[in-house]
Amino acid sequence: MSKFRKSDDREVPGISSGSLSDIVFMLLFFFMVTTQMRETENKVMVKLPEATEVVKLERKDLASYINIGPPTRTYQAQYGTDARIQLNDSFKTTTDIRDFIAAERDAMSEGDRSFMQVVIKADQDVRMGIITDVKQELRRCSALKIMYQARKAE
Amino acid sequence: MGKKKTPAINSSSTADIAFLLLCYFLMTTTMGSQTGLSRRLPPMPEKDQKVEDTKVNRRNIIIVRINSADRLMAGGEPIDVTFLKEKVKEFLSNPYDDPNLPEKEIKEIEGFGACPVSKGVISLQNDRGTSYSAYIAVQNELVKAINELRDEFSTRTYGKKFLQLPEDKQEIVKKAVPQNISEAEPKEVGKK
Numbered sequence: 212m213s214k215f216r217k218s219d220d221r222e223v224p225g226i227s228s229g230s231l232s233d234i235v236f237m238l239l240f241f242f243m244v245t246t247q248m249r250e251t252e253n254k255v256m257v258k259l260p261e262a263t264e265v266v267k268l269e270r271k272d273l274a275s276y277i278n279i280g281p282p283t284r285t286y287q288a289q290y291g292t293d294a295r296i297q298l299n300d301s302f303k304t305t306t307d308i309r310d311f312i313a314a315e316r317d318a319m320s321e322g323d324r325s326f327m328q329v330v331i332k333a334d335q336d337v338r339m340g341i342i343t344d345v346k347q348e349l350r351r352c353s354a355l356k357i358m359y360q361a362r363k364a365e
Numbered sequence: 366m367g368k369k370k371t372p373a374i375n376s377s378s379t380a381d382i383a384f385l386l387l388c389y390f391l392m393t394t395t396m397g398s399q400t401g402l403s404r405r406l407p408p409m410p411e412k413d414q415k416v417e418d419t420k421v422n423r424r425n426i427i428i429v430r431i432n433s434a435d436r437l438m439a440g441g442e443p444i445d446v447t448f449l450k451e452k453v454k455e456f457l458s459n460p461y462d463d464p465n466l467p468e469k470e471i472k473e474i475e476g477f478g479a480c481p482v483s484k485g486v487i488s489l490q491n492d493r494g495t496s497y498s499a500y501i502a503v504q505n506e507l508v509k510a511i512n513e514l515r516d517e518f519s520t521r522t523y524g525k526k527f528l529q530l531p532e533d534k535q536e537i538v539k540k541a542v543p544q545n546i547s548e549a550e551p552k553e554v555g556k557k
Binding site: 228229231232235236238239242243246247260261262263264265266267268271274328330333334335336337338339340342343346349350351353355356357358359360361362363 | 376377379380382383384386387390391394399400401402403404405406407408409431491492493494495496497498500501502504505508509512548
């Protein structure tokens with residue numbers, strides 16, 4: 212009767228999967244903290260231009276987005292391939308920007324209104340004509356703080 | 366022997382629930398990495414206001430033009446985008462007090478004292494046909510020039526890079542090296 216006798220009927224113990232959920236929860240919290248809700252569905256294709264001197268958008272809750280680019284595949288049959296402006300969830304024209312800015316302003320609290328920033332999210336291949344129109348319209352509604360969204364180039 | 370053990374609750378399915386939640390968040394959210402070039406647009410001029418009063422001295426302005434073929438013109442001569450930064454830096458710093466380059470004005474800066482501040486303004490003009498990527502590339506070069514000037518100024522006075530300075534010092538540097546980029550009224554530049 213040796214002490215170290217192997218018992219032949221020993222089975223491999225099952226791996227406890229109780230901590231698996233903890234790992235997944237950790238991943239979940241990571242993603243919850245680092246990401247933010249996507250508010251609108253993209254209807255235009257935007258490939259951002261690259262820049263090296265970019266700065267981070269400070270307050271995301273104060274930003275309104277104007278997307279400019281060619282419509283995605285599903286909308287090309289309806290709207291063509293020319294660059295269009297997307298505000299919220301639909302295609303708009305420059306004349307609608309005024310209402311859009313007014314609505315965004317109303318949604319903000321009184322104190323935050325002067326810090327409102329308009330983020331121009333435009334495709335790198337669009338022509339400046341449409342962007343100039345947008346800029347002029349923004350000046351007319353005195354939404355003067357703007358940001359040209361760009362990717363950080365390495 | 367009357368005590369009965371409560372059976373352990375099988376916890377292996379909590380992982381599945383957490384995975385479901387994880388997938389939901391992966392689908393509905395975006396990574397928070399929004400970066401870009403910040404700008405301030407000039408306010409719209411009033412209807413009865415004259416345009417003349419905004420005119421600045423000839424030497425204080427450099428006109429950067431991009432035409433519809435994305436060609437660049439700075440200060441009256443065609444230039445490649447890679448040389449733009451040096452040109453703008455020379456224009457804004459004016460190291461030898463050249464009478465053709467912008468004049469400097471001694472300004473009192475709060476917390477720093479008197480400091481010569483360049484009165485130079487970069488006027489950026491573009492055509493309706495200019496591509497957005499070329500426009501951003503030029504904007505980027507202009508910002509780079511100003512950032513480098515700010516870095517130089519802050520290393521000279523504080524011995525540190527601009528971004529490593531505390532916020533109040535950054536404000537001083539910002540006042541000493543202002544970012545005067547004017548996005549001019551739309552014009553037809555070099556239309557063919």
